[in-house]
Amino acid sequence: MEKQVVQQIHARAQMFMKAWMYGDERMLIGKEERLIPTEKEVLSRRQASVVHAKVSGEITSVCTYEACVQVDYVLLLERFIIQQKGNYIEERLCQRRALFVDGEWQSDDLMNVERTSKYCQAEKTPQIVIDAFKTVDKSYDRREAVRYAERWWQGDTSSSCAHFVSQCLYAGGAPMTDTTERHGWWSTGVSYGETWSNPHLLRWYLSGATKGLCGEMRTQAKDLLPGDVICYDFNGDGVWDHVALVVAKDVYGEPLVNAHHMNSRMRYWTYEDAAVYTNDTKYVFFHIVVN
Structure with a gap:
């Protein structure tokens, strides 16, 4: 794969992280751009704020036809959210498909599909904000x-x-x-x-x-x-x-x-x-x- 395409994928990953970290909808386009104001409103209503974010990912497939290159990749977005005295880490996996023509970016769309990647094997430690297990149900653990x-x-x-x-x-x-x-x-x-x-x-x-x-x-x-x-x-x-x-x-x-x-x-x-x-x-x- 051309180095130029890989660099653009990396740049877009950073752009998505900053958009969801700082709430800057100008970093996104189309339908996703309209999600950022909603996200900011929800965080404000909850009296919550994002204080740190990071993104990682991998390219899962590449298809090339003449001057066109289609790249499927998955991003793992992690956000550290504080809410009064509570805090937690929210994580999302985003499957995306980008199209490049002659090495130039043309489109990059979110795909709501299941996927398998190296991220599938990570085991997370539960981060319960408050202890909500107040009811003991002997037949349902x-x-x-x-x-x-x-x-x-x-x-x-x-x-x-x-x-x-x-x-x-x-x-x-x-x-x-x-x-x-x-x-x-x-x-x-x-x-x-x-x-x-x-x-x-x-x-x-x-x-x-x-x-x-x-x-x-x-x-x-x-x-x-x-x-x-x-x-x-x-x-x-x-x-x-x-x-x-x-x-x-x-x-x-x-x-x-x-x-x-x-x-x-x-x-x-x-x-x-x-x-x-x-x-x-x-x-x-x-x-x-x-x-």
């Missing part, structure tokens, strides 16, 4: 669910956010349904029930189950504990697009989540700074119980 989410949030353990959350719930002791049930919540490691890997089906399974893994709906996010689940309908059309696991709570009792697909760790639960967020976004808050 919330610490184990969170521990799994902390270890594998970067990993390519599934092709969907629901698969990742299902793995977390199972790690916490939630029992699977019968593997003969097509729409059941189960996985053999080779195959799995539709509910296991589909965020829309998982949302309705949690609200409808009366035994085994169940979800008790709560009216607000503050009512959730680490190990609980948040479901997202970004378009407000009744189709539940995303699901995340609560891993901690900030100093005001608001959840921080880990998730796949839009791979994130200790992310503020609203997703207002995500490209998929709309004004019609709806949430469902599930307190997880095992009957």
Whole structure:
């Protein structure tokens, strides 16, 4: 690969870090540029601020055709956030695709897809802002669910956010349904029930189950504990697009989540700074119980 292309990728990585560190939307273009003012507003509302950030990454593939070079790369963005007397590190993985023609940058787009890279193997130490494990559930080990989410949030353990959350719930002791049930919540490691890997089906399974893994709906996010689940309908059309696991709570009792697909760790639960967020976004808050 031409040195010029590599240098431009490095420069863009630094640009993204500074944009999310200093809140300067001029460093980004298109839809991503519009996310920065929202991010600043969310941080202000939470009385939080970013005091340090760093970015690392790797190029995952290169395709060349005549004068065109397409480069896929992944960035790991880490931000140290303080909030009154609390602090934590938020991390996000961004899969990107850049296009160069005759060595000159043409486009660089965010790709919301799963990927495998060297970052998938890193094991993180949980950084709970406050001790929110106040309720002891003998049949559901919330610490184990969170521990799994902390270890594998970067990993390519599934092709969907629901698969990742299902793995977390199972790690916490939630029992699977019968593997003969097509729409059941189960996985053999080779195959799995539709509910296991589909965020829309998982949302309705949690609200409808009366035994085994169940979800008790709560009216607000503050009512959730680490190990609980948040479901997202970004378009407000009744189709539940995303699901995340609560891993901690900030100093005001608001959840921080880990998730796949839009791979994130200790992310503020609203997703207002995500490209998929709309004004019609709806949430469902599930307190997880095992009957």
